Structures are given as C-alpha cells and as structure tokens.
Amino acid sequence: MTVPPAVPSFLVGLVVSPLAKRIVRPLARGVLKTSVEVVMDVKKCAKETRQELQGIAAEAAAEMRPRKATNEAVRPEKVEVDSGDGGKTH
Template structure:
C-alpha cells in the first residue's frame, strides 16, 4: 500500500489524463467544426429569407405607388346602414 492517501489519485491522473486528452481533443475538434458548419448554413438561409422578404416588400411598395392594389388585397363592400340600424333601401 502506498504511504500517502493522495498518491494513488495523483498517479492515476498522471496516466489517465494524457490518454483522455488524446481521445477528447479530436472529438471536440469535430464537434466544433460541425457547429460552425451548421451556424454558417443557418446564416445563409436567414440571408436568403431576408432578401426574399425585401423583394416582396419592394414589389408591394411599387404596386402601391403605381396606384394598383397589391395582388393579395381583397376588396370589401359594405352595405349602407340607416341611422336606426336597419339596412337602407
């Protein structure tokens, strides 16, 4: 038996930690690479969506400026109502 109680964990750490480091470092590197790739894909998709929304807004603005109703605008007709709440003849 070893004379000091802290010597056993110390020796265990000297042997195991370098082995764990050799295994964990490449695994963590791959995790980080995958995370960066996913982040870039999400950014690209968000940029494309923003560009499409800006295009739709520009088209609607141009149609509005030209005096044409936007393609998605619905026309609503309201029947006239008299002062007492009944429909006017």
C-alpha cells in the same frame, strides 16, 4: 507503509491524462467544427430569407405606387361645407 490518498489519484491522472488528451481533443474539435458549420448554415439561410422578404416588400411597394397615384387622381377634393355660423363651433 500507507500511501497518502492523493498519490493514487495523482498516478491515475498521469496514466489517464495522455489517453484523455487523445480522445477529448478530436471529440472537442469535431463538436466545434460541426457548431461552426451549423452557424454558417443558419447565417446563409437568414441572408436568403432576408433577401426574399426584401424582394416581396419591393414588389408590394411597386404595386402600391400606381394604386396610390390612381386613387389620388380619382378621389374628389375635400370640400368644406359652410354651416352658416361664421366658422364658430359649438
């Protein structure tokens, strides 16, 4: 009597399936948990970096405001020079 080729693989599946379930499930859970932790750490780091850059930008803007006001007060007004041609351009 010959056994069809599908029967041995089916029997192996019946035996290995519960064993694989016990091993694969905790392994997959550990991988997913670690992945979630990494994503949360990256988000936290990105948030801190964004806040730091916003603080630097605010400081730079605050430093530029007094300079801009000082430059406008010191800068002479633009004076147009009359070339004597009645405003015509060549």
